[in-house]
Amino acid sequence: MFESAQIGHSIDKDTYDAEVPALREALLDAQYELKQQARFPVIVLINGVEGAGKGETVKLLNEWMDPRMIDVLTFDQQTDEELARPPAWRYWRALPPKGRMGVFFGNWYSQMLQGRVHGVFKDAVLDQAITGAERLEQMLCDEGALIIKFWFHLSKKQMKARLKSLKDDPLHSWKISPLDWQQSQTYDRFVRFGERVLRRTSRDYAPWHIIEGVDPNYRSLAVGRILLESLQAALANNPKGKHQGNVAPLSHSIDDRSLLGALDMTLRLDKHDYQEQLVTEQARLAGLLRDKRMRRHALVAVFEGNDAAGKGGAIRRVAAALDPRQYRIVPIAAPTEEERAQPYLWRFWRHIPARGKFTIFDRSWYGRVLVERVEGFCSPADWMRAYSEINDFEEQLVNAGVVVVKFWLAIDQQTQLERFEEREQIPFKRYKITEDDWRNREKWDDYTQAVGDMVDRTSSEIAPWTLVEANDKRWARVKVLRTINEALEGAFAKGKK
Amino acid sequence: MFESAQIGHSIDKDTYDAEVPALREALLDAQYELKQQARFPVIVLINGVEGAGKGETVKLLNEWMDPRMIDVLTFDQQTDEELARPPAWRYWRALPPKGRMGVFFGNWYSQMLQGRVHGVFKDAVLDQAITGAERLEQMLCDEGALIIKFWFHLSKKQMKARLKSLKDDPLHSWKISPLDWQQSQTYDRFVRFGERVLRRTSRDYAPWHIIEGVDPNYRSLAVGRILLESLQAALANNPKGKHQGNVAPLSHSIDDRSLLGALDMTLRLDKHDYQEQLVTEQARLAGLLRDKRMRRHALVAVFEGNDAAGKGGAIRRVAAALDPRQYRIVPIAAPTEEERAQPYLWRFWRHIPARGKFTIFDRSWYGRVLVERVEGFCSPADWMRAYSEINDFEEQLVNAGVVVVKFWLAIDQQTQLERFEEREQIPFKRYKITEDDWRNREKWDDYTQAVGDMVDRTSSEIAPWTLVEANDKRWARVKVLRTINEALEGAFAKGKK
16 A cells, blocks of 8 residues: 555656646646635545654645635644544534635644554554544545545664654654654554554545655645645535546656666566576465365455566466465456446456465456456546455455455566567467457556556555566566465464464 | 324225226336336335234235246245345345345344344444344445335234234245334334434335235225325436435325324314413423523424424413523524525525524424425425435434424314404404415415424434424423423433433
């Protein structure tokens, strides 16, 4: 979930200086239009890791925009008046009216995360708080509000470095003091529970935007752009005061970095190492699937990737290790008539393995946020809600003991071109290449964007994505096998405790 | 919540026999249209109290409709196959395809209620299950499904009588055996947790319908009508396969009984008894509000009622007992400009009393499901979602120690007429009567229906409605005071434990 907020996004000073004036002007225009229309309020939630620039960004927004139309609200210790009333009262009385923007710096999410991180309550109570937040936000959206949620992120290493330099900053009004944060355990717990909260509360009507906080230029520009796009979309599409289905499109990357771009595509294995490691990992997998602890688990492996990235070959190397009675390969193509008569996830539910079994999905439920999104086979509202539906789905699998591994096999454009041409020339491979493949290739950037959003929104501690550098098929196959093995061993070890 | 399912609804045999043929024909037509369009599936959930006719009704639906297009599914003990997979798998594999109807007799709700009733888990885990159910249903609706939820109800006394006569019925496939149910503790727990589940899962896109189960004619006709109306509405209004906001209107009462109609409007107090009881209850209230246990509570009293039912007089009798620093009266009229710029509930949140204080709402947040519904000031989608928003709101109050009492002051039409005419004749009362009052009077039946739905959907153990027979003002005033006193004493006693 936080993968793409740890790859060192940055914007150089020249680019930043060139872009800011136009952004500021557009933001001011949107703000005045908001006031003019006075049809809905804007609620901006600011959350995330300590030291990731939350305070600085809020300060900056006030400089960029007209501060007379922004209410910045910090919710620290409850006042006497607040303590005498239901917990939500403090938020209700701070709600911005239609036409104004409220920046909630510290909010219901900070409160529930603090409580959980410090062990005041357990997951079930955290889930009650999450449900409460969801209902509040759903209601606010039904009443017309535009909600924009930012999570500022840093890797643990980045955070420690930032906190050192921030020690004397007067802006810290948190209970979780920087001192507390210096302990890595606090960071780990915060990020773990933060992920649970984000996974469950990123709904189509109020999605989270995760912002890498290291580089101030990147952070500021990213927040400004998302704010602007969300505002503009809501100002344009809001005839009835409702935002459901009217959320801004997920923002495009604003620097030249992306998760896929950050992969080291030169990784490779020579033939000898490959043979040795392949056999080792295959044997390890065979052993794990025969292990009696496997009786309490099932295994689901999802294979997605660029066309010609080598999904088929990787799947064959996995299957080669196994007794055919133990696994099933489910290729996902266009839905059958029977499947079209059911909810989207039905055709995947029907293939969920029983305990002790292993199912390999050759393409999967992620089709909705990849091909269906890019090709426009479903509406934006449909693929936007799919992220949380998929997270719910995978959470149910994991809760039932299913180990879920998900692979994106990535190749670069040049490698894909070579493989396409090779396929066209070799008669027995020619069936593998179609007009569609060439068409998809033209949408390379759209797919890259869709993959980035997919990983950001569905990679979680419980069901993480593994991005596989697949220019070298050998490297990719071994990495796939090793990842499966490590996931199984991890699950077995956890079951033991 | 179950009030109007305990008033002895019944349909006589002649009426029943006269109505059934047309209903059956219409149901069959709707069923064929459903198959023809094949645009969405219908999922019917059957839950409720043991002995309330769940099984008989399902049997009857199969007789009335074309059983080839209905799948009746019982979910009893999990099979080996089901146990080896995530809990939801059994429901997914049973989902009806588009164009068909699935009757889920025993379902996710039965499972969570059983677990909670038998103490397998506590409220926090029940709430997790409730959230899971909500997400599943929300997703199914987003995917186009029409979900109709029936809760069959009996009072405890009715249930005991029914179970005796049902002993030999072979249709019971429940874990909760009738034997178990004979113990009143099981009934009490089932109804209490059932209310929690219904309150939280009755959403605008999939509301619960509560059916009194005593009289087979009433029960069958009520279910048949709701099914028919829901089907017809969905078949007509479903161009994009979405049902959100397209749910059938809440059904009108099908016999001559209603909650309001069941009130004994002849109740009265003579002057002497009134004076004595009034003074006693006023003194009791004054004492309770001075009690030091009041420091941990606040009090909210909501007054709604027919025009000229005597709300003002009743409120004055309550206030007369008190120190003006302790209470505030908040009259609710049309929203101010400031209030219109905020979400609907905002103007009530701002008047929530601090601990130790008492706020009297002269009309309230129920305006949305009364006048705004009847006069069309808001859309059906808005007032439909208001029920659950109000329940969420009041639950937050109660969780924070607020005691919530809600009064509907009911008079009959004749009494209202007399009071209107009196007001027009007495100069100092003339300001109290307007054209609006006469107009509202013409919508008497609409208001009666709206009040019934309001009480059904928002009267809960934590914040019950009290219907006050107000033809006699003395009776009404004393009942109001006594109810407030009992609620406070109940809360104090609970706090003690």
